[in-house]
Amino acid sequence: MDSRHTSPAAVHLETQVAVVGAGAIGCSIAYHLARRGVQVTVLDAASPGAGTSSATLALVWVQRKEPVEYMELNLLGAKLHAELAQTYDEDVELYQPGGLSTYIDEPTFLRQLGAMERLNAASPHHKTRELTPREAQQLETELSLDIVGALFSPHDGDINPMRLVFNLARNARKFGAKFLDHCTVSRVLHSESGVNGVETNLGLVKASSVVIAAGAGTPRLVEPLGINLPMVFERGQILVTEPTRRILVYPTGISRQTQRGNILLGTTYEANCAEKQTTAEAGSKIAAASVRRYPRLKDVHIVRNFAGIRPLPKDGLPYLGAVQRLPGLYVATSHSGITLAPVHGKVISELIVDGKTEVPLASYQPERHTHSEQDVF
């Protein structure tokens, strides 16, 4: 809708860039922009980290992510995390020992082995290898031999997602970024020549660039602009144990042990479910599969469980880049948003400041789906 037709409201703020959403992605974008001297304001309907970024497993994960360019994007994320961690003023508990995926059923293992083989053939950078149960146990001594196989990648790891978000926000503030909490954006304002701000419950925020990094809230904000971002809301449930001595040295695709000793055990993939409740049934299944892999877990107490909603683009690939039809508008939303947060920050800051990025974005264009594709997936 054209901003000339809005009802008059007080202009509370004028900024160069308004970032909508203060999750890992929005905070990373704010940090990257602020470091480059851009005046940036982050608007969140709640507060930093209130969305999926605090209800996640938080692996920094590369192995088996197809297609090959998406794997390369995640590998870039893993490398950038390591570089950026050196620039924060607090430890974000980035831990990158490599990732050990273990399988207890043959069909799943064969499927994942196939993905590994395709990626290894397509790129010298995907250095994942197959391990027998015994080889896997030599790496991870608490692992049971009652598995059908394992895959190891040297690139994988994990991070403390709350520390990540709070560090990015705090360090962005140090460079002058502003954060407005409890500020719900209702629409993007624009004229024929491009965006000129957003309308919020607190008033209008004028901006020459607007970045939509609102996670699961992103499609609804860009839909009125004619941009279709098909997305599945997929619930994932996770159990958390009491702190215990080291049982998992290596993160797996579904579990990890934190630096304090708590073990996060996952997870479910419940498509078309945007309710954050946990279920006893999922908890029992996760616990049983976890004890089968790591028998010592049977003596460890579960202290809590939680569920998060994955903002999962229906083709699995990020929505990342400039919106061609509306100058000044950018979209940055994906699954694997913890792994990819530094990539989103790098790409969006380079597009805004330099007008270009070397990161290949062709597959991630926010305008790649037409409206009629809504039902195709």
Ligand SMILES: Cc1cc2nc3c(=O)[nH]c(=O)nc-3n(C[C@H](O)[C@H](O)[C@H](O)COP(=O)(O)OP(=O)(O)OC[C@H]3O[C@@H](n4cnc5c(N)ncnc54)[C@H](O)[C@@H]3O)c2cc1C
């Ligand atoms: C169970 C589970 C396990 C996962 N495991 C991993 C993993 O191991 N590795 C990995 O990389 N990823 C993982 N993910 C995915 C990852 O957590 C997400 O991709 C990531 O957190 C998304 O970050 P974000 O900043 O885009 O969104 P969010 O963290 O959801 O932030 C979006 C923010 O936007 C705000 N917002 C929304 N609408 C509006 C509006 N209209 N106005 C103002 N503010 C608004 C919200 O309040 C929220 O704070 C997992 C997810 C789940 C659920």
